[in-house]
Amino acid sequence: MNQFFESINSFFTGGDQLPWCSPDIIAGCEKEVAEASNDASDEAKSEGIMRLSWALVHSRQPEDVQRGIAMLEASLVNTSSPLQKREKLYLLAVGYYRSGDFPKSRMLLEQALEIAPDWNQALSLKKAIEDRITKDGVIGIGITATAVGLIAGGIAAALIRKN
Numbered sequence: 310m311n312q313f314f315e316s317i318n319s320f321f322t323g324g325d326q327l328p329w330c331s332p333d334i335i336a337g338c339e340k341e342v343a344e345a346s347n348d349a350s351d352e353a354k355s356e357g358i359m360r361l362s363w364a365l366v367h368s369r370q371p372e373d374v375q376r377g378i379a380m381l382e383a384s385l386v387n388t389s390s391p392l393q394k395r396e397k398l399y400l401l402a403v404g405y406y407r408s409g410d411f412p413k414s415r416m417l418l419e420q421a422l423e424i425a426p427d428w429n430q431a432l433s434l435k436k437a438i439e440d441r442i443t444k445d446g447v448i449g450i451g452i453t454a455t456a457v458g459l460i461a462g463g464i465a466a467a468l469i470r471k472n
Contacts, residue, residue, distance in 0.1 A: 326433065327403060330367035338364045358384060359396070366404035378404040395424040399431055402438075411438050 338361035345357040358380065365377025381401045388394045398421035405414035418435045422428060 326437070327406070328367055329369055330364045332368075332370075335361070335364045335368060335373060355384075359400075362397075362400055366400050366407060368407075371408065374404050374407045378408070391424050395421045395428070398424075399428075399434070402431070402434060406434065406438060406441075411442050414438050415442075 342357040345354045362377050362380045365373045385397045402414045402417040415438045
């Protein structure tokens, strides 16, 4: 019985396997970036920003996720390394997934998979996105069917009352 309720909860919450990040980790990454901006090399700054971006898009706070997305989009423009581009595209996809923009997330994952077609992490997220899109469609159909049933029932009741 417990598994039944867990599966229902997983259905309605999305059931993805992405990790969450705590505010303490985000604060630590922010401190690292601030310190690196003062006296570190460009590579150290870039690594710190990537860690902070990772933490932000894995946050439970929507404003953190949006900040992470903005940071990644800004840094993607200056990315020439295919490996770094792949990582940034994946993290952007995570951010958009967390924000509920599943089509944008899937598009970014497809770009990352063009660089690394057998990347299991990206394939796993892509499957979670496709499952979520399917589930949202099923829920939408159910809601629409319920609304149509209620309207038809109301019309039938009005007609019966009229006669």
